[in-house]
Amino acid sequence: MVNGYMLPIYAAxxxxxxxxxxxxxxxxxxxxxxxxxxxxxxxxTIRRPNPDTLMSLI
Incomplete structure (x- = not known):
């Protein structure tokens, strides 16, 4: 069992x-x-990406 103090570390x-x-x-x-x-x-097969799409990935 995970104690309450370690839970945030595991979640991170x-x-x-x-x-x-x-x-x-x-x-x-x-x-x-x-x-x-x-x-x-x-x-x-490969298209140049829309710059807005790339920014949404960041």
Whole structure:
């Protein structure tokens, strides 16, 4: 059982893991779209993101 003093620490660690996972996902997406080839842009497999969308990820 977790005592009341340790609960905020455990909760912070869980939140930290979620934030880290979101940042890693964002980094992977940004890495893929950073320098797309013209063929990828033509096919629509990779599109340039809307700046508002990127700001919502931060």
């Amino acid at each position: 660690e869980i939140v930290d893991e979620f934030i880290r996972a979101d940042l890693e996902k964002c980094f992977e997406v940004c890495k893929k779209i950073q320098d797309p080839t013209p063929q990828q842009l033509e096919n629509g």
